[in-house]
Amino acid sequence: xxxxxxxxxxxxxxxxxxxxxxxxxxxxxxxxxxxxxxxxxxxxxxxxxxxxxxxxxxxxxxxxxxxxxxxxxxxxxxxxxxxxxxxxxx
Numbered sequence: 001x002x003x004x005x006x007x008x009x010x011x012x013x014x015x016x017x018x019x020x021x022x023x024x025x026x027x028x029x030x031x032x033x034x035x036x037x038x039x040x041x042x043x044x045x046x047x048x049x050x051x052x053x054x055x056x057x058x059x060x061x062x063x064x065x066x067x068x069x070x071x072x073x074x075x076x077x078x079x080x081x082x083x084x085x086x087x088x089x090x
Contacts, residue, residue: 012057012066020070024063027055 014020030052037045056063079088 012062013069017070023055027052
């Protein structure tokens with residue numbers, strides 16, 4: 001289920017939770033693997049870094065935000081009026 005996105009709001013959500021978790025497994029596995037395999041494979045192991053960053057869409061925090069957006073399925077929205085904002089469940 002893809003989350004509806006308002007124009008102007010960034011979305012890091014995936015089409016499904018399982019797809020998002022697979023992206024996380026590939027991303028974090030590649031990042032950790034590149035560091036763990038560097039003593040064994042040398043600088044060649046660092047080639048896994050770009051794979052991890054692409055899978056995580058640039059940063060681990062972006063992946064975590066996407067996880068929250070994927071789980072909420074677009075039901076959580078920020079409603080700002082005046083100088084205050086509230087979290088609204090739709």
